[in-house]
Amino acid sequence: MLTNPIQDFYSPWIYAQNKLWESVLELGKKHLYEKGSIILGGGKPVDYLYYLHAGCIKFSKLTADGDEKIIWYIDKENIFGAAPFFDRRPIREMCNMLTALEDCEVYTFTRECFSKEIVVKHPELLENLIQSMAYKIFLGLNRGGDLSSLPSRICKVLHYVIERETEEGLSGKKVRSKGINQQELADILGVHRVTLNNAISQLKREGVIEHMSKRSLVINDIERFRAYVQERKLSE
Secondary structure (H helix, E strand, O other), X not given: XXXXXHHHOOOOEXXXXXXXXXXXXXXXXXXXXXXXXXXXXXXXXXXXXXXXXXXXXXXXXXXXXXXXXXXXXXXXXXXXXXXXXXXXXXXOOOOEEEEEOOOEEEEEEEHHHHXXXXXXXXHHHHHHHHHHHHHHHHHHXXXXXXXXXXXXXXXXXXXXXXXXHOXXXXXXXXXXXXXXXXXXXXXXXXXXXXXXXXXXXXXXXXXXEEEEOOOOXXXXXXHHHHHHHOOOOXXX
16 A cells, blocks of 8 residues: 555655545545645534545644644545544644645545445445554654654655655765755754754755755765664764
8 A cells, every 4th residue: 555665754745545545436525625725624523534636735733823833745545634534523723734735626425425335335445544544643653753863854854855856766976856945844844944954054064965945955965865864873
């Protein structure tokens, strides 16, 4: 089910986990959300199971002061909203928000459909759902419990950016890729922008990173970059 081995530890992206559900879209109801729309949140109960057929969603936590912590990004072919659907408690306002990062096509399944159609007639989809929920628990525990240094955690996220944006990955002596802006990276890591800037400056001084912006990411020293990803020391 996990099609991309790089996602097994720290990825902020949830790749396609529930493609099997494409076979039962006729049982759901189609919804279209424009970029920037809030799909779930605002303290409302979640009475449907959601499937993202097209687009990309940001799952984040917000505080009353407007601070944001990005939990992860959800790619197409994923079920979302499963935890509040089964728990039957609302996604509280200014806490958990799921926002469309681009125009999205979503299908919803009612409780009756889930219990009488999916569970009874499509047990393979139930197994697939349980597997994907277990993976998200595993990913959340790994990311939340990571005690690595901030430079190491930065390099881990950049590693996933490279794997996502290039076919070559970390091959070669120097890597160029589409990047990520510093505010977004700070929101993913849950750190202040100034704290992040200090850690990035350290990586630049050591020659690991040459440049980092939304449009461009350049890794100069692949060996040292890998060492940060793996939180190990290089031999002198």
